[in-house]
Every structure is written in structure tokens, then in C-alpha cells.
Amino acid sequence: MPIVRFSLALPLALPLALALALAVPAAAQQQQVVPGSRAEMQLSFAPLVRQVSNTVVNVYAERVVERRSIFDGDPFFEEFFGQRMPNRSEKQSSLGSGVIVGTSGIVVTNNHVIEGASDIKVALADGREFESKVVLKDERVDLAVLKIEAKETFETLPLGDSDAVQVGDLVLAIGNPFGVGQTVTSGIVSALARNQVRNGDFGFFIQTDAAINPGNSGGALIDMNGHLIGINTAIFSRGGGSNGVGFAIPSNLVRSFVASAESGSPSFDRPFVGATFDAVTSDVAEALGLSRARGALVSRVLPGSPAEKAGLKPGQVVLAVNGVEVEHPDALGYRLATVGIGGTAHLTVSAGGKAQELTLALDRAPETTPRDERLIEGRNPFAGAVVANLSPRVAEELRMPASSVGVVVVEVNRGSPAARIGLQPRDIVVELNGTQVATTEILARLAAENPSIWRVEIERDGQRIRQFFR
Known part of the structure; x- marks a missing residue:
């Protein structure tokens, strides 16, 4: 569905x-009384x-969309136009909602409401409209924060x-x-x-x-x-x-x-744990002596990571964070994100049928290897690809496993040789012409050579792919 x-x-x-x-004291509200009469x-x-109505706003986002020509990709027309097809652009508008949460005009909305927008307006319930700018957005949590560009105080x-x-x-x-x-x-x-x-x-x-x-x-x-x-x-x-x-x-x-x-942060950072987690199935719960299938099963712990320092080990199950139950691995990620960078999470862990408490320090994913992001140029299969050295931080930004190592493709320019051979973002370049590719510097040096045949090995979603090009 x-x-x-x-x-x-x-x-x-x-x-x-x-x-x-609304008509009873706050203490009575806590009792959550079910209405018992027609009057109620x-x-x-x-x-x-x-x-609350004045705090909910309309968000109007306008974006420019390029429409590709129907002749784009046709060899004859590409040669005729010098590979510059006569595409056209048009404006598209979308409508969403938002909520004022800061008196200076801080508005929170969904990222997909404003994604790709070049112009964003916020309309209040009283009909007034204001220009606004994006302060922070994040596709993965689908949130965005806007700032109304007006010098006045707003209801929140x-x-x-x-x-x-x-x-x-x-x-x-x-x-x-x-x-x-x-x-x-x-x-x-x-x-x-x-x-x-x-x-x-x-x-x-x-x-x-x-x-x-x-x-x-x-x-x-x-x-x-x-x-x-x-x-x-x-x-x-x-x-x-x-x-x-x-x-x-x-x-x-x-x-x-x-x-x-x-706080002025350019991105919304999740705490780096340095471990991978699986869901607890009924079979796993029975094998581990749990009363029911819940929690996050530790499947791998990276050496030197916060998880290892906290004492987490494969086979343990995280049951709670700061006393709040963890239903599944996604819930664990949510709990740690709400604690935030710089905080401390107290984990309730089940191991060998016994519960124990562990303390996990929360920090950003480290950039253990300088990313050295660079664009590959020249006459080679990788030309047009932007590559970087992998580290836990780069892996987190690209939504890859924290244990990923090597050189990763960050971006592929449209129409480039790299695009034509099928390179994709998140591809890891493993080997080129028989040489292991450990850094972007090595890849750039190998790409500058001019062999008669290019032998390439990449890793994509855990699968190795080998290709040959002339």
C-alpha cells in the first residue's frame, strides 16, 4: 500500500x-475521565x-523544474545541438502547513514541503504573508525549520x-x-x-x-x-x-x-554509536530468555567506538534508554537522537537473561580519515565523479554502514563518463587496474594513467561488481 x-x-x-x-482543573485532566452524560x-x-489557530500557518513553496527535451539522448539531435539539448524550465508551486514555535518567527514544517524550493512564503491565519528562509532541513527525519523575515513578535x-x-x-x-x-x-x-x-x-x-x-x-x-x-x-x-x-x-x-x-548548526547530527542492531524476533526472544519480542539486538560493535567503550557486546539486547522502553532498533535511534549530541544515555541491557545498566556517551560521528573530497577529471571512466575517503562521519551522511571503508562516490555529474559507465552515489571503489584503492589520492593518480583497458571493481550495497572498459 x-x-x-x-x-x-x-x-x-x-x-x-x-x-x-477544557473546563476542569489541570489535576482532573490527568485523570482522563470519560464523558458520562449528554451535557458532557x-x-x-x-x-x-x-x-492555537494563530500559530498554524500555510507554507507556499515555489521551485524551478527543468523539463528535458524529448530529443535528449538522441545521437542525431545531440550532434546537431552540440550535446546541448533545448530543455525548458517551468515553475511549480506546492502547498503545505507549518507551526510557529519561536516568537521571532521560527516555523517548523516537513522537509518535503519545501525541498528544492527557491522561494518560500508563510501565510498566517489572519491573511498576512511573509517571505521566509530555510534555517535547517533534513530529508531523513523530514523536518525543516524556517525563519519568517519580519521584525515582530509572533504567537507560538x-x-x-x-x-x-x-x-x-x-x-x-x-x-x-x-x-x-x-x-x-x-x-x-x-x-x-x-x-x-x-x-x-x-x-x-x-x-x-x-x-x-x-x-x-x-x-x-x-x-x-x-x-x-x-x-x-x-x-x-x-x-x-x-x-x-x-x-x-x-x-x-x-x-x-x-x-x-x-544553535546555528549546519546539519542535524545523530549521535554516533558505532554498533549495528537487529530487530528481536519471537525466536530470538525465546532463545535469549526474554518474555516478549522487543528491544534492539546488538549484532556488531566497531572497535574503539562509543558502543565498545560503554560495554556493549554482540548478542546483548538494549531494552530501554533512560528508563524508557525501546520497542525496536528504530526506536533506539529515536531515543538517542532526542537525548542529543553531548548527552549521556543510560542503557538497560539484557545479557544472558540478566539486566544490567550501561552508560553511553553521545557524540558526533568522527572523521577518522580526512575526507579529501575531489572531482575526478581527464579521459578515464571516473571523470565527472566526486569521491571522498570514507569515515564514520561520511558514512553517516551518506546513510551507509559505519564500518564502511575506502573511497566512496559522493556525486556523479550528469552526462559524464562516470555516469555513462553506471557509477552511482554510495558506490565504493575497491580496485582499479589491479591496485587497491584506499584513498582518493590513489584513485586520482590511477585515473590519470592511460592504459589500454580499464579494470574496475566496485562495491554496491554489499555486492562486488567487476567491469572492463577500453
Whole structure:
């Protein structure tokens, strides 16, 4: 079933059981009382919507798209035009939602809403529009932080604690579905810690049955205290409309992401562990003496890594981080990301049927080998490829295993010899003409030679590929 990365929509002022929480003291709200009378069922969400509506915005992104000519790739026309085909460009616009989380005009939205945009505007609920700039974005967690370019103070939506959310809690989703204007829908939290929702290295979502439709991406999922508990981001759908299965990025990750943006960091760094983890199946759980299949099974530990220093060993199972249960390996990554760089994670680990506590220091992935990124030029099969020396940091940026070593292809210029022989980003150049390629310097030196035959060996997704070129 396809996954559509939109967000949640919602009809305004819906009567449902819970506005009761707006009329009772905070202590009573914690009791999560179920409505017990007709009067309670007739209460309204309207006061809560009025409280937060000015903090949810529309995000308009405009991007320039190049349309390739139908003759592109035709030898005759390429020769006629000197390999410069008459392509054309056109502007495309997309619509999404966002949430103001900083009084200076800090807005958080989904990365896919603004990806590739050359011009981004933010429209407030009162109709005012402002230019905005991207402060930080990350494709893997699908978040972006914008800054409204205006010298004024804005209302903000406070960030809640997504770890306090429970299945069955009532929630509201606010956004701009189909561009019809700000819309509110209600629902409940259907599930927590959902993974395998989409491609990428982030797999920890709040699931809700609030209606989700195109245009809601980046909108707010709020609790009954008027706090942001998630950024609406995706739905399961066969036809692109709402089927009552929507997903939101938890606010605790949003908090870490916004903090990274406000610190001036050029990227959102995940803590480097130096270990790989597998899911715990029922068979593995039984073999390890676990009561149920949960946690992250340590499968490999890199020498000298933070994981090794903490005492992690293959065969152990990480059950919790700072006292919070770890459901699967994706949940472990999420927990460590919310702790953040420079923090300390206390791991509850099961080994030999016994639980023990380990302390893991969290830091950025190291660049153990200078990346020495360079463009290969000349008359050789690698011309047009940008390559770099692998290190845990480069591997993390390219979403490759931290244990990867050697020289990796970072980028391939379109139409170059490297593109024509099929080189792809993340390919590792293992050997060239019988010589092991350990560094970019060696690759550049070998590529400058002019042999009659080029013998190339690369590694792609763990598979070795050997090719010959004249």
C-alpha cells in the first residue's frame, strides 16, 4: 500500500468527548475521565482551537523544474545541438502547513514541503504573508525549520512531551488540506512508536485516525492542553485521500531539531554509536530468555567506538534508554537522537537473561580519515565523479554502514563518463587496474594513467561488481 506524505485535516469545532478537559482543573485532566452524560458530550473544542489557530500557518513553496527535451539522448539531435539539448524550465508551486514555535518567527514544517524550493512564503491565519528562509532541513527525519523575515513578535505553539502521550488520547490536527484554508479535525492516538512507515532512517511515529489529506503536511497535532505533540507528515492511502491512518513526527524529536537549528548548526547530527542492531524476533526472544519480542539486538560493535567503550557486546539486547522502553532498533535511534549530541544515555541491557545498566556517551560521528573530497577529471571512466575517503562521519551522511571503508562516490555529474559507465552515489571503489584503492589520492593518480583497458571493481550495497572498459 503506497504511503503519501501529507498531513492531517480537520472539520472545525467538532463535538467529541474531551472538550471536558477544557473546563476542569489541570489535576482532573490527568485523570482522563470519560464523558458520562449528554451535557458532557455536547461540549466543544472551539476554545482550544481559538487558543492555537494563530500559530498554524500555510507554507507556499515555489521551485524551478527543468523539463528535458524529448530529443535528449538522441545521437542525431545531440550532434546537431552540440550535446546541448533545448530543455525548458517551468515553475511549480506546492502547498503545505507549518507551526510557529519561536516568537521571532521560527516555523517548523516537513522537509518535503519545501525541498528544492527557491522561494518560500508563510501565510498566517489572519491573511498576512511573509517571505521566509530555510534555517535547517533534513530529508531523513523530514523536518525543516524556517525563519519568517519580519521584525515582530509572533504567537507560538508550546511543545509538549510526546513521551507522555498514550494510545487513546484525544487529539486535534490543524492544517490546510487541499488549499481550502485552515481546517481542524479530531481523533485519537491510535498507536505509538510506529516504524516502517516510509523510506529513510527515521522510524518512530505517532499514529492517529484524524483525517489526513494533501496540504496538511507540516501541520500541528495537538493534545487537549493545547500543546504540540507531533508534526503531521504522512498517511497510508490507496488513492491519496484519508483512510484514518495518519502519522506524525513526535514533538520531542521536533524539540531537538529546532534546538539544533537555533544553535546555528549546519546539519542535524545523530549521535554516533558505532554498533549495528537487529530487530528481536519471537525466536530470538525465546532463545535469549526474554518474555516478549522487543528491544534492539546488538549484532556488531566497531572497535574503539562509543558502543565498545560503554560495554556493549554482540548478542546483548538494549531494552530501554533512560528508563524508557525501546520497542525496536528504530526506536533506539529515536531515543538517542532526542537525548542529543553531548548527552549521556543510560542503557538497560539484557545479557544472558540478566539486566544490567550501561552508560553511553553521545557524540558526533568522527572523521577518522580526512575526507579529501575531489572531482575526478581527464579521459578515464571516473571523470565527472566526486569521491571522498570514507569515515564514520561520511558514512553517516551518506546513510551507509559505519564500518564502511575506502573511497566512496559522493556525486556523479550528469552526462559524464562516470555516469555513462553506471557509477552511482554510495558506490565504493575497491580496485582499479589491479591496485587497491584506499584513498582518493590513489584513485586520482590511477585515473590519470592511460592504459589500454580499464579494470574496475566496485562495491554496491554489499555486492562486488567487476567491469572492463577500453
